[in-house]
Amino acid sequence: RPGGSGNGGIAPVGGINPYTNRPYSSKYHDILAKRRGLPVYEFLDDLLAKVKKNQVVVVEGETGSGKTTQIPQFLVDAGYTRDGYCVACTQPRRVAAMSIAKRVSEEMDVTMGEEVGYTIRFEDCSGPKTVLKFLTDGMLLREAMFDPMLKKYKVIVLDEAHERTLATDVLMGLLKDVLQRRPDMKMVVMSATLDAEKFQKYFGDAPLLRVPGRMFKVEVFYTPEPERDYVQAAIRTALQIHLCEEPGDILVFLTGEEEIEDACRKIRDESANYTSTHGELAVYPLYSSLPPTQQQKIFSEAPGPQAPGAPPGRKVVVSTNIAETSLTIDGIVYVVDPGFSKQKIYNPRVRVESLLVSPISRASAQQRSGRAGRTRPGKCFRLYTEKSFQKDLQEQTYPEILRSQMSNVVLTLLKLGVEDLVHFDFMDPPAPETLARALEELNYLGAISDEGLITQMGHRMSELPLDPQAAKMVLSAPDFGCSNEILTIVSMLSVPQVFMRPKEAAKRADEAKAQFAHVDGDHLTLLNAYHAYKQHGGSKDWCWDNFINVRSMGSAENVRTQLERMLTRMEVPLLSPDFNAPDYYTRIKKALTAGGYMQVAHLQKTGQYLTVKDHQIVSIHPSSVLDMKPPWVLYADFVLTSKNYIRTVTAVECEWLLEIAPHYYDLANFPKGETKNELEACAKRLYQL
Ligand code: ADP
Numbered sequence: 038r039p040g041g042s043g044n045g046g047i048a049p050v051g052g053i054n055p056y057t058n059r060p061y062s063s064k065y066h067d068i069l070a071k072r073r074g075l076p077v078y079e080f081l082d083d084l085l086a087k088v089k090k091n092q093v094v095v096v097e098g099e100t101g102s103g104k105t106t107q108i109p110q111f112l113v114d115a116g117y118t119r120d121g122y123c124v125a126c127t128q129p130r131r132v133a134a135m136s137i138a139k140r141v142s143e144e145m146d147v148t149m150g151e152e153v154g155y156t157i158r159f160e161d162c163s164g165p166k167t168v169l170k171f172l173t174d175g176m177l178l179r180e181a182m183f184d185p186m187l188k189k190y191k192v193i194v195l196d197e198a199h200e201r202t203l204a205t206d207v208l209m210g211l212l213k214d215v216l217q218r219r220p221d222m223k224m225v226v227m228s229a230t231l232d233a234e235k236f237q238k239y240f241g242d243a244p245l246l247r248v249p250g251r252m253f254k255v256e257v258f259y260t261p262e263p264e265r266d267y268v269q270a271a272i273r274t275a276l277q278i279h280l281c282e283e284p285g286d287i288l289v290f291l292t293g294e295e296e297i298e299d300a301c302r303k304i305r306d307e308s309a310n311y312t313s314t315h316g317e318l319a320v321y322p323l324y325s326s327l328p329p330t331q332q333q334k335i336f337s338e339a340p341g342p343q344a345p346g347a348p349p350g351r352k353v354v355v356s357t358n359i360a361e362t363s364l365t366i367d368g369i370v371y372v373v374d375p376g377f378s379k380q381k382i383y384n385p386r387v388r389v390e391s392l393l394v395s396p397i398s399r400a401s402a403q404q405r406s407g408r409a410g411r412t413r414p415g416k417c418f419r420l421y422t423e424k425s426f427q428k429d430l431q432e433q434t435y436p437e438i439l440r441s442q443m444s445n446v447v448l449t450l451l452k453l454g455v456e457d458l459v460h461f462d463f464m465d466p467p468a469p470e471t472l473a474r475a476l477e478e479l480n481y482l483g484a485i486s487d488e489g490l491i492t493q494m495g496h497r498m499s500e501l502p503l504d505p506q507a508a509k510m511v512l513s514a515p516d517f518g519c520s521n522e523i524l525t526i527v528s529m530l531s532v533p534q535v536f537m538r539p540k541e542a543a544k545r546a547d548e549a550k551a552q553f554a555h556v557d558g559d560h561l562t563l564l565n566a567y568h569a570y571k572q573h574g575g576s577k578d579w580c581w582d583n584f585i586n587v588r589s590m591g592s593a594e595n596v597r598t599q600l601e602r603m604l605t606r607m608e609v610p611l612l613s614p615d616f617n618a619p620d621y622y623t624r625i626k627k628a629l630t631a632g633g634y635m636q637v638a639h640l641q642k643t644g645q646y647l648t649v650k651d652h653q654i655v656s657i658h659p660s661s662v663l664d665m666k667p668p669w670v671l672y673a674d675f676v677l678t679s680k681n682y683i684r685t686v687t688a689v690e691c692e693w694l695l696e697i698a699p700h701y702y703d704l705a706n707f708p709k710g711e712t713k714n715e716l717e718a719c720a721k722r723l724y725q726l
């Protein structure tokens with residue numbers, strides 16, 4: 038270990054950092070003192086011994102015990118990166134990958150992006166010197182596509198395994214195989230909950246290292262009656278804690294950006310009235326699309342007293358479930374848990390995957406309350422009844438693989454040479470119907486042959502970090518002479534909400550958006566907005582004046598640049614139609630159809646839209662610029678709320694559907710109904726022509 042003797046030694050003051058050959062900073066020593074107090078610290082030598090003897094080791098430890106920040110670092114110090122190797126540590130969430138990389142680079146006293154780095158989709162902050170890399174599980178899966186033996190890595194730390202994300206589950210299956218072929222490779226599987234045994238079994242009875250947590254008692258309170266509006270209840274509870282409880286910081290769990298920003302604003306406004314009597318309340322949001330500098334703020338100290346003798350301030354962090362186990366915020370004494378999170382759900386019968394605000398599991402509720410007892414006894418306020426906790430919440434959250442659409446994963450596995458999906462060693466195998474749907478979709482898209490083998494097109498699609506439909510769209514665009522435009526649209530679709538609509542300025546925001554509106558719909562509106570943004574040189578002021586999210590536009594530009602680079606490497610021509618040609622927008626809409634023809638809805642005589650084939654009743658989302666009801670629309674998302682909405686919608690022609698996707702719109706095998714009749718009439722017209 039740097040400066041130490043390998044027995045948990047302490048770096049002497051002023052020692053030399055072996056990674057940079059510079060003397061350690063004083064900050065290094067300050068942090069080191071804190072690190073040595075983490076529960077995991079005294080188990081590090083034990084871990085090393087286990088890793089030496091076994092290929093796979095499972096580590097289970099309370100959140101905040103120091104697993105993520107210390108263990109990968111320790112493996113690097115122990116020499117596993119000698120001979121140019123690297124240690125990888127996967128994270129289910131981008132925010133966690135970035136935030137932990139930053140923390141660990143500070144702990145190791147190196148520059149982030151050099152010795153310690155991170156990789157998330159469309160952002161690589163690592164380099165030739167990198168020995169420790171934090172990356173999303175999805176990115177490691179992509180790396181495996183280009184380097185199936187993961188030759189760069191000597192040790193892979195699979196963190197937050199208990200979350201059982203889709204990518205983590207697939208990685209586990211793949212790594213099991215890689216480990217057999219690479220006896221020199223090691224793997225550490227880390228989990229925050231009691232499921233360790235399942236992981237041990239899966240990896241051939243791998244040994245377990247259990248890190249006992251240091252937990253103080255957390256008193257749990259339930260509401261006597263169910264809450265009608267959990268956001269309001271959460272805001273009210275946070276404010277009450279501030280007014281009535283002893284000093285200590287607050288963590289509030291909500292489900293998404295909009296909800297969180299709204300709650301932060303209300304808590305800030307309301308608490309300002311009490312600053313002089315009860316101290317300042319510093320409010321910080323935390324969600325995935327927040328820029329890194331803002332994310333970092335959750336770690337700032339709570340504000341002190343306003344004046345000598347006045348009450349101290351406190352901090353409240355309003356977060357998605359990223360704060361449940363991925364990130365630990367010191368100083369939290371109160372937790373407010375409304376009992377919900379956004380979860381993916383998938384219904385293979387109607388091919389709909391959607392993010393839905395759903396009740397959490399009892400295991401999650403337990404984790405959340407645990408966040409309150411890290412530094413001293415705490416309190417957790419559950420905004421649901423005790424009866425509901427016992428009766429309504431399920432024991433564990435289902436693994437994501439059982440709730441996801443699989444076409445992306447299936448394509449990745451095929452690309453990796455896994456042909457026998459049915460016998461692939463999944464920890465929990467997905468439903469056969471889900472796999473069948475994925476294969477069917479990939480076959481329609483031309484990514485796999487009727488025999489289930491990956492095609493040339495499939496190889497190319499899998500090289501793009503996009504879902505199969507978007508990849509097909511991009512790769513088909515040159516046929517319509519508009520790959521530049523499709524690239525822009527796909528990039529705009531891959532970033533968080535571009536058009537902002539604050540409640541207090543909704544009307545002005547709508548007027549601003551109307552300037553970019555295209556009669557044919559939202560995809561073209563996004564394209565117009567991007568063009569306008571570029572014409573104004575990416576000006577922040579212009580974005581601000583036009584209710585355009587500056588950050589999202591910056592991300593879209595970045596995504597676009599990277600995709601463009603990939604397409605150039607793949608020798609895909611980058612073309613634009615003549616802007617003044619009458620068919621400029623038609624070409625673009627046709628290219629959209631070439632990838633998106635499975636997500637089309639048809640207007641029925643009743644005035645309702647039905648999705649083709651699956652016959653789901655849907656409505657156009659109120660955010661759409663479409664104000665008429667075109668007979669055929671293509672949509673980017675299916676939003677499941679109290680009503681089924683399709684969002685980001687563009688009008689298309691039924692002739693295109695028949696021309697571009699005759700195999701999908703094969704009328705001999707089409708479910709009966711108005712849609713089929715309409716298509717038949719259209720086919721007749723085409724045929725006569
Ligand atoms: P685990 O992975 O076991 O949940 P971590 O390694 O993430 O634990 O965190 C260990 C400790 O490191 C936390 O309790 C916290 O005190 C500290 N820590 C982690 N990240 C930061 C950060 N960005 N700023 C300050 N302290 C941090």
Ligand code: MG
Nearest residue numbers: 104105362363
């Ligand atoms: Mg962790």
